[in-house]
Amino acid sequence: MLNNKISPDIEEMGKNAKMAALELKTLSGSARQNILALMPEKLESIKKDLFLANQRDLKKARKAGLSEPFIKRLEITEKIYQYMLNRLKKVASMPDPVDKILEGHTRPDGLQVKKVSVPIGVIGIIYESRPNVTTDAASVCLKSGNAVILRGGSESIETNIVLAEAMIAALEEYNAPKHAIQILRTPGHEAVSELLRMNEYIDVLIPRGGKELIKKIAQGTNIPVIKHYEGICHLYIAKDADLEMAIDVAVNSKCQRVEVCNALETLLIDQKIAPAILPKIVSAFKQNNIKLLGCHETIKLAPSLEHASEEDWMTEYLAPILSIKIVKDIDEAIRHINYYGSGHTDSIITESLALADKFVNCVDSASVLVNASTRLSGGGDYGLGAVVGISTDKLHARGPVGPQELTTYKWIVHGHGHLRN
Amino acid sequence: MLNNKISPDIEEMGKNAKMAALELKTLSGSARQNILALMPEKLESIKKDLFLANQRDLKKARKAGLSEPFIKRLEITEKIYQYMLNRLKKVASMPDPVDKILEGHTRPDGLQVKKVSVPIGVIGIIYESRPNVTTDAASVCLKSGNAVILRGGSESIETNIVLAEAMIAALEEYNAPKHAIQILRTPGHEAVSELLRMNEYIDVLIPRGGKELIKKIAQGTNIPVIKHYEGICHLYIAKDADLEMAIDVAVNSKCQRVEVCNALETLLIDQKIAPAILPKIVSAFKQNNIKLLGCHETIKLAPSLEHASEEDWMTEYLAPILSIKIVKDIDEAIRHINYYGSGHTDSIITESLALADKFVNCVDSASVLVNASTRLSGGGDYGLGAVVGISTDKLHARGPVGPQELTTYKWIVHGHGHLRN
Numbered sequence: 001m002l003n004n005k006i007s008p009d010i011e012e013m014g015k016n017a018k019m020a021a022l023e024l025k026t027l028s029g030s031a032r033q034n035i036l037a038l039m040p041e042k043l044e045s046i047k048k049d050l051f052l053a054n055q056r057d058l059k060k061a062r063k064a065g066l067s068e069p070f071i072k073r074l075e076i077t078e079k080i081y082q083y084m085l086n087r088l089k090k091v092a093s094m095p096d097p098v099d100k101i102l103e104g105h106t107r108p109d110g111l112q113v114k115k116v117s118v119p120i121g122v123i124g125i126i127y128e129s130r131p132n133v134t135t136d137a138a139s140v141c142l143k144s145g146n147a148v149i150l151r152g153g154s155e156s157i158e159t160n161i162v163l164a165e166a167m168i169a170a171l172e173e174y175n176a177p178k179h180a181i182q183i184l185r186t187p188g189h190e191a192v193s194e195l196l197r198m199n200e201y202i203d204v205l206i207p208r209g210g211k212e213l214i215k216k217i218a219q220g221t222n223i224p225v226i227k228h229y230e231g232i233c234h235l236y237i238a239k240d241a242d243l244e245m246a247i248d249v250a251v252n253s254k255c256q257r258v259e260v261c262n263a264l265e266t267l268l269i270d271q272k273i274a275p276a277i278l279p280k281i282v283s284a285f286k287q288n289n290i291k292l293l294g295c296h297e298t299i300k301l302a303p304s305l306e307h308a309s310e311e312d313w314m315t316e317y318l319a320p321i322l323s324i325k326i327v328k329d330i331d332e333a334i335r336h337i338n339y340y341g342s343g344h345t346d347s348i349i350t351e352s353l354a355l356a357d358k359f360v361n362c363v364d365s366a367s368v369l370v371n372a373s374t375r376l377s378g379g380g381d382y383g384l385g386a387v388v389g390i391s392t393d394k395l396h397a398r399g400p401v402g403p404q405e406l407t408t409y410k411w412i413v414h415g416h417g418h419l420r421n
Numbered sequence: 422m423l424n425n426k427i428s429p430d431i432e433e434m435g436k437n438a439k440m441a442a443l444e445l446k447t448l449s450g451s452a453r454q455n456i457l458a459l460m461p462e463k464l465e466s467i468k469k470d471l472f473l474a475n476q477r478d479l480k481k482a483r484k485a486g487l488s489e490p491f492i493k494r495l496e497i498t499e500k501i502y503q504y505m506l507n508r509l510k511k512v513a514s515m516p517d518p519v520d521k522i523l524e525g526h527t528r529p530d531g532l533q534v535k536k537v538s539v540p541i542g543v544i545g546i547i548y549e550s551r552p553n554v555t556t557d558a559a560s561v562c563l564k565s566g567n568a569v570i571l572r573g574g575s576e577s578i579e580t581n582i583v584l585a586e587a588m589i590a591a592l593e594e595y596n597a598p599k600h601a602i603q604i605l606r607t608p609g610h611e612a613v614s615e616l617l618r619m620n621e622y623i624d625v626l627i628p629r630g631g632k633e634l635i636k637k638i639a640q641g642t643n644i645p646v647i648k649h650y651e652g653i654c655h656l657y658i659a660k661d662a663d664l665e666m667a668i669d670v671a672v673n674s675k676c677q678r679v680e681v682c683n684a685l686e687t688l689l690i691d692q693k694i695a696p697a698i699l700p701k702i703v704s705a706f707k708q709n710n711i712k713l714l715g716c717h718e719t720i721k722l723a724p725s726l727e728h729a730s731e732e733d734w735m736t737e738y739l740a741p742i743l744s745i746k747i748v749k750d751i752d753e754a755i756r757h758i759n760y761y762g763s764g765h766t767d768s769i770i771t772e773s774l775a776l777a778d779k780f781v782n783c784v785d786s787a788s789v790l791v792n793a794s795t796r797l798s799g800g801g802d803y804g805l806g807a808v809v810g811i812s813t814d815k816l817h818a819r820g821p822v823g824p825q826e827l828t829t830y831k832w833i834v835h836g837h838g839h840l841r842n
Contacts, residue, residue: 022759025782105804111793113803120815121785203815219643224816245838252840338443360833361446364542372532372836381841382534382832383526394541394624394829395645396817408815411803412781415793417666419673420802 006194013149013182014201017122020177021147024119027176029096036092036139038170040085043135046166051076053158054131061155073129074156084135087386091139094385097404098145112414117407119145120203124195125388126151126217127208131159137208138167138181140388144406147177149202151184151195161185196221206401208389226397226405228389230316231261231344233374236333236359238350239272245371246277246349247284253347253374255288259318261390262345262367262377266313267324268333271297274326278302281324290320297326313340330355334362341365343392345377366392366399427615434570434603435622438543441598442568445540448597450517457513457560459591461506464556467587472497474579475552482576494550495577505556508807512560515806518825519566533835538828540566541624545616546809547638548629550574555584558629559602561809565827568598570623572605572616582606617642627822629810647818647826649810651737652682652765654795657754657780659771660693666792667698667770668705674768674795676709680739682811683766683788683798687734688745689754692718695747699723702745711741718747734761751776755783762786764813766798787813787820 006014024032043050054076061071076084097117104114123146127133134150141148152160164183171178184191196205196217205225207217218225235253237246253264269277278301285292293308308323313336315323327333330348337346347369348359356370367377379387379400387400397405427435445453464471475497482492497505518538525535544567548554555571562569573581585604592599605612617626617638626646628638639646656674658667674685690698699722706713714729729744734757736744748754758767768790769780777791788798800808800821808823818826 022783022785025785107802107804111797111802115803222640224645224814242838248840249838256841356835362443364443364446365831367832367834369834370836372834372839373841375841376532376834376836376839377832381528381532383528393645398829399832408819410786411788411798411820413788413790413793413797414777415791415797417663417670418793418797419669420677420794420796 004197006197007186010184010186010191010194011198013184014122014198016179017147017149017182018201020179021119021121023177024145024147024180027145029098031174031176032142032145033092033096035170035174035176036088036142038173039088039092039135039139039167042166042170043085043088043163046162047081050081050159050162050166053162057156057158064155066155070129070155074131074159076131076159080132084132087132087136088139091143091386091403094143094403097143097407102409109418110416111418114412115409116412117404118410120406120408122147122149122202123406124149124151124198124202124205124223125208126192126195126205126213127153128210128213129153129156131156131163133208134160134163135167136386137206137388138164140386140403141406142180143403146406147180147182149182149184149195151192154187157185157187193220196223199223206388224396226389226391226401227393228261228401229344229392230342231263231390231392232265232314232316232340232342233262233344234266234268234337234341234346235264235374236268236327236330236337236346236348237270237273237277238330238348238352238355239270240351240355241270241273241277241349242351243277243280247280249347249349249371249373250281251284251288254285254290254322255320256373256375258320260375261316262374263318264322264374265315265317266340267322268327268336269298269324270330270333271326271328274298274301278324285322288320290322293321293323295325298324301326316342330358334359338362338364343394344390345369345374347372347374366390425618427618428607431605431607431612431615432619434605435543435619437600438568438570438603439622441600442540442542444598445566445568445601448566450519452595452597453563453566454513454517456591456595456597457509457563459594460509460513460556460560460588463587463591464506464509464584467583468502471502471580471583471587474583478577478579485576487576491550491576495552495580497552497580501553505553508553508557509560512564512807512824515564515824518564518828523830530839531837532839535833536830537833538825539831541827541829543568543570543623544827545570545572545619545623545626545644546629547572547613547616547626547634548574549631549634550577552577552580552584554629555581556588557807558627558809559585559588561807561824562827563601564824567827568601568603570603570605570616572613575608578606578608614641617644620644627809645817647812647822648814649682649822650765650813651763652684652811652813653686653735653737653761653763654683654765655687655689655754655758655762655767656685656795657689657748657751657758657767657769658691658694658698659751659769659773659776660691661772661776662691662694662698662770663772664698664701668701670768670770670792670794671702672705672709675706675711675743676741677794677796679741681796682737683795684739685743685795686736686738687761688743689748689757690719690745691751691754692747692749695719695722699745706743709741711743714742714744716746719745722747737763751779755780759783759785764815765811766790766795768793768795787811
């Protein structure tokens, strides 16, 4: 089955996770809820240890000369600590995604057929420095009845161990399998490679981090991967757009927060409305200190802009930079989005039902919005509650990945000695 | 993106498929239905050509000295031809799986959020000799609004081309994109390797064939693969089973058809009921000419049986052979199934609600049955209509893969200038 050897301690983790996943199947939704509800208490009881462990991680990181933004992501501030507690409470209180009857019918001969949501099994989460992913991801996995193996950045290992121990204490208090939450502590890349080879024990991998990390993991494993690639998000201002709404939505999409995956990266403006709206758009963005790049046609109307290169149309800036392109019509807008976009989130501003329908049908993205900010795409605004990320995949989970997306289903059939003729 | 070069004509197919997939999004469900409903007519109009092409394939296969079972699978008999026509009619008449509103709500501020089923995009089907997969798979893909690239066995290439041409004629009659159905004709393994590298154009691969084919494809590509591995199906006769029902279901599960994936391969009998039932079971199977293998305990009670080896518990016989194991209790039965099984279909015979619930919850398989023949698992009996196979994966599609399983979803959001605060 396996391409290569796995060290006994890592294989042991896999076996334990699989066993824990099978045991978790016997826990009710309210048992899982009780465990999750206990976690904030457990986190409060180890608050001092947590901050001390985090200080040790920070000290090591500074000594190693890591960059300030990196160290900032590593740090557990009081605000982040409170966020973690609140998130655990939220996950605990969310409806149970397991054992939902998704479909079902009884055949005329009495055979009862049901399609029921069930946990996936064992989930591997590989992430970079932010320690809050430890509680975020583990809680969503447990909510859905899955066992999880966590592999955080080596820089946050002390913090992560304290967090995991607090969560495991909650499991143990309810006699739930402690191996439902495990941290892979072995340092080095080889340990990750071994994790990627554990097809036999891990059902799905979710890498959280930069594009390169995700790509490397997806290419290095035969385990299914739920990928959270970049968000090259577009807003298309159609020829009949309400000018004021278009400007407000464009500015909100780009400026409300620039470093997130559903922030605007490319603005497409219909050529019929461009002369009227472009000067106002340019001035609104300049007031917000956004650097603007434009296509050839854009620069004809707004000569102060820099030229956007081919590369710009496929760049997720995550920064106060926006590229603007004037398009002939909605067809060119859709073609541009489907070609250069990342299938994450795209929006149109229009008053026309026909244009809205065409955009919604033809743009091949996880979230397609009409007259709304791209920043509104995501788990919270969709009512999904806590999510582990936004999938840019098409299979299994597309868009926000919450507890429901971490379930699969099984077919359950009840008969009375039914046979096949 | 791509690891290696792709020849221009194969890349062209990918581009054309992607373009066709985008065009298909503009077709309504009834347009797709009309095209599918026309296909049987088109197939009737080329019946003579089809049988001639099939004769040429058969002649070549005989000349190449291929085995009789192989040649038999290659042959289009009148019965198979009628089956193909009926299947096309059935797929045409099935409900449309696209544009279903799966979830939705309107927020207090008026933002409307919907989760809607949409086609996946481009599907690659790689299959062995049976030419009916050409019409079966292409029709299910089109039903769900997907473009398909078909790669059948080289031995059936002439037959497949005639079949594809008939289906494409139906597309063209309705001005639908003819590249919605394409056949990869380039001979040789290299062409398949190139197909496996077309991440940019193909959204999912579905291999149909033996375990080795599927494994090779899954390991050789970064495109998601819906895998249809083997069915090592179990029937567990619990201590309180109705004896007569247990024997009937066991015999039906094994004997109704031995060469299919949901046929019984291993019978587990609770030790408490074994002395009472084993002689009757042995005699019933012997009457049906099934060769029986047994564990140590089984052979103590039925000395005429051969010993089952460790290998037997993980073998999909697809033949008139059955291995029998006596287990201590339901826990051992569940452990055996989760360890040796393939997660396809498993059944229990019991009168106890508690045992049935435990079995259904703890057996980690796509289909779990109570008091019913394993042969009842599958698309037809579940009311899914035509399926392209039975997935043994857990992600995206588990169990029967019909038109609905060949869709994904997108989030569609309608606002009136909604912003994120």
